[in-house]
Amino acid sequence: MQKSGHGYWLLPFLLFLTLSCTQNSFFPIPWTTTPNPNLGPLAEPADFGFPVPNPEPTLPSGVDIYQPPSLETKDTGPLIAEMLRTAGADETFTLAGENFSSGMKFEIFSQTISSDRATQSVAPLYTNTRTASTTVPGGLPWAMYLVWPHDGDVRGKAFALNRTEGWWVGPKKAIAGQTISIFGRNLSYGNGTSTSYVYVKPANAEGSWVTPTTVNPYKVDFVVPNLAAGTYELWIHNGHGGRFGWSGPLTLNVLATSPWAGVESQTFNVKNAPYNAVGDGVTDDSVAIRNAIIAAGNSGAPATVYLPAGTYAVSESFFLPAKTRLLGAGRDVTSLKMTIPLPTENGFIKNIGSGIVIEGIEIDADGMIAANGEALIYMSVNDLKIINSRLKSRGGKVFEVGNGCNNILLDGVDFVGAGSFWASASQVFINNTTFRLTNDAESGVSLWGGREIALTNNDFSNFDETQADGHGIGRMFVSQGHFGSLRNAYFSGNASHNYAPRDCNFVDCNMGEQILFEFGGGEYKTAATAVGASSVTFASVTSDPTTTEGGLDITITSGKGLGQHRRVVSVAAGVVTVDRAWTIAPDASSKFLINAVSEKTVVYNNTFQGRTTHSTHDSASTAVNVFGSSVDAIVDKNTISRMRHGLMIVTHVSNMAGNGAPLYFSLTANNTITDGNNGIYTGMVYGYDSSLDWGAIGNVFRGNTINGMTNMGIAFDQWDSAGGNIDSHIFEKNVLTNVHYGLISALKVIWETGTFDSVPMNGTKLTGTVLRSNSISRGSAVQAGSIGFRTEAASTWINRATTFQGFNSGNTGP
Template structure:
């Protein structure tokens, strides 16, 4: 790996005291996809956390935080990955090296106003050669940042931070003064609340300014760009915890002097001046084409469509730097009057905007999308109606900078390919034709859906329903990262009739991340930034989103790093490993999804959720999914409330370090699915799930199983360090079931997996409440395990009101 002059110091700091990696907290400057530094190198604290240069004074009210400095011992235990968010008394899960045996943990905490903090030594709840879990002490301050050291005797490993600010991306990443942007990430708000966060903007190498946020939540902070000169600025975030060690950044923001859309408003062309009749009878194609050419010739410009109905018979091609503006979506309509074997409108250039009008394909584009965007840049739809009944409203291939705002889309769903910087906000999506999903993404990044509504277009019509999906992510075009959903609402969303449609659908936020292959070649050498194999003959063709290297077994398991490049059998990584792999490590070469937040949405399935075998689910995280937070969502009328799925370990399809917290699932068939499915073959020693945490979720009126802890009949794909922390279940027939193929066990006849099967190791049940009171019928059961070789930690969990099995698990430990 190539480093700039002076980075040897950073490497030394990394070896002494490395935090978790990533744009917000790694030991190296943030990089773009080409491997070039996106911004200047920041300053570095003694723990290698970045700080702005020059370092600003922190405002009053920021916590004091003064942890002791101690170099990492060369033979000390090490943490590779860990849960990033937890409060006092809550459980965190981690992977690493030598976390078992005599290893303990030092936790540093500090009362925000105190002059010094304190260290509390604690032991793990579970620990083996791969993973460990521990409960943060009840007595440490609430809602602050903590530092954690693994320790064996007096030999301390490198520390990690919990609740530290993590800023992932900015969107839009360019704009003019007065325009609104958002910073997305995790732990962005003080005490993970919705009131306060610190945003600091600065030019490179110079002092900057604190900017008052417009809106705050733990995963997204909105600001209006202040009056700044044009240029590139650094964006730094701080959640108020951790003192000088609480910064995350820098992210990059390009400020322009004036909005591109403002320039277009300066020159106006009227379509009626070019012969458009707009009487709903005459063909206005030629007149509109002439007007578009006139607007192009004076661009940047705006082409005005006065109120009336314009009929067209050919594809309209949008010129660059031109706005199409009507008098309102209920007043101005452009309608396709004859069948086309193409899209109604094509925009494949730059800086195109549609405002206050309706584009109506009138079912005349066949299976072609109404609007084709190609490799466009900077496209905006604002208060627009796209009537694409029976087909896709939009196909956006390799688009960068797409905003769809306050619009109505009647459609089978839209395809966003590997697009980037996509924002869907305040829209109404009305689904038709049993359409797959509102949005499908295949390897894109920087994608946000906020305050949208999903409904069926007309349930009285056979083709007036969707299949129930807001979003589907797949990795046919490589890895994806930086995704956000907030404030979205769905109504009556799911497969309508299993006799007529494919009921293996209906997951409202659906990650189907299965583009992976297990690397069977041995490791020849590994460093912080490179891995060399005996051969990489099976390296697949390059894809736009690239791929990641995931450690799925052996030393360093649970880590994944994006691949910058490869030469021969050597892979160069975007960010360094925290725990460097060795010859025991097993790798998956994977297209992955990581860094996503699904926050404060309301997902509603159909009332038939328990009557047929659909796959309606609030959130499904399936396969190679990492660092995703599902928080504070309300989910109802689902087959499964939320799902975490690992697949056959022969491909290394494994979800790691997911967090589901503060969600409310009601009136559903099953509450929470966690397990291995479709695993008919497998490879021993490949981890299926690591570090996944389910905390403070609430489940009510669950018709079948509260927690489905499922396994299949193949080697590998074991789960380790899974944490169920302070969840509550009320009105559930079967509380917690650890069994075989539970999705297809409707009557309580639970079975053990025959022969080899994925195991569940060090599962922590911490202060959960399961209550079967009021369930109709006999035979309710509290805690059921069909696999005696699984191991459990049970602290303070209760099972009450069930006909049997109210005792909880037999606690045991094991090593692997």
């Protein structure tokens, strides 16, 4: 069959008509409003499984009134397993569950401080037996919405949209007066940047409200009040949902003293006797500095090793004892400089304990650490702080920590060198740091698993673009699952400059993803022999979560319970125990994947810039790449320019057995993408086999602005292998201008720039793709051969008020 031609073009549309009539149900969006209805008896938070503090405090006056009804529900009604959890009025949310039907509707309750109690009944845009997508009626205020699925008179259990979700605290051990953060989703009133409510309390005792210092939908900062040392509960409320809107408790450990307390109590000055360092940049001061460090360690108390202004030439590496601060007079006036190459097995600064501070100093090992060696600083340590310093390691890694390290802070650091490796560290905070990459470094920050990572207000660039070894490979952060799952990561306020692989003749151009979550592989299971409330049993399981620092997860990828994801607590004799009960118990029809995933990741309000060669330079240059196994990925309000692919949100095959890497319920919203090759690249890449049915479910692309793409505004990739099907992708309220191709769905479009191949009948299928209120215009892009919309696959599309304008063809959409 030819790639193009009128006969072939009929096929997708005939299939669209057939599938839409026989397999799925599409509805208009009627709703009925009943202001101030007599809704019957009032519900309690416990009716929905929502927690409240004990004892429960009176809510502040600014919190919404919320009085939902107590409605009868039955397990025979539609049941919700998982869903996208953020949607305002006239925005679409997606769901996976059980007992769905063409007659199903959703009853939505809303109420705010200024609006009446009201319920509205809404028909879905799309539904099949296990997935659906539905639009919140327009005109509603932003609120917490309670949603009951129902079929006729039979209601299923309700779920909540826009409810406060606190995911983690950082740092989770702190002292009074210290600023800490709550990270999560839907943390602020109206998802704005002004109002949130934080309540701190001991267990089973009254607490107090604290006033946040900064607020956004994903992070709320506050100062720890004057509390006695002990363990406290943190509760957070976004102001919506009244008593039903609490999230908590998260745990905060208040310490009597900081992990670094006391280091200023005694000082060992390396220039004083008996150490007598010179600091002239010529004299070898190794012995003097080593002896000062040993003396600090032998003192038996926290201590500071002080290097006054000067350049201290040294020819050996150093071990810092626990509770030691290495202090200079400032990173521009104090330099500790390595003068001979280090053996491969050594780093320059190492540790023999925790509670270490490096402050106000330049540590310089340029050219002295091998590319395959350890690092300028190598720590297997907890409670590490590096502040207001410069770390230089041109030619080798700058920084490395061992597996399982936690509570590490970098603030105001100037990195120069070939990146850093963080193993499976947790509670990592990298702030206000400048990364200047060299030696085609794979990434500024690399992590193989880990938990609770925050990168804020950092700057990434190449060190010296006039020299071949003065470039990085274009990556800020890379996370892969070699040491287990990545859980809870936050990126905000970061910026990159001219950041992409430099020349494919000299470097591996399959890089350049500035923030990359790359997870897949794992063990695929098709036949459960038993199911418990929070377990599933197989004839045998080879996966062992205890062998990976980050642990493993299990996802239901097909059959009953589709879309559910749980952390694996243990595996024993084929029994996989998970961290919480199944919402919908799987059965013999269910299929599972046990593997490492990225979970609860937020990329918010960053600025990403690639190279001007994005159109001709076939690299993987991308601002954010959510590549494979991921749940609850949020990419919101970023500014992106000069990328091969502005954003890449894809499922993929992940090992030689053909097992896939499912991508469920991500939100890509409010991003601005300009001057690039492709705006958003999504779908599936590299192919599944027939074993894993659903590669992607319920991913939403909302309110993005894409302008000036030389190739495609939205590239929707499919593959020629069976499996990895994609359901309920939503594109709504996106504005695309000055794009040569608007939205293209075809075979392997990652490599296509004008010739779009058909997807075989047994290839990746798209179902329930919604185009809603998008505006897609060719604008000033080259008109010859331009296409607004084109699909080369058997697929179902729902178009609600999306327009295509000015293209040579494809202006009518699907």
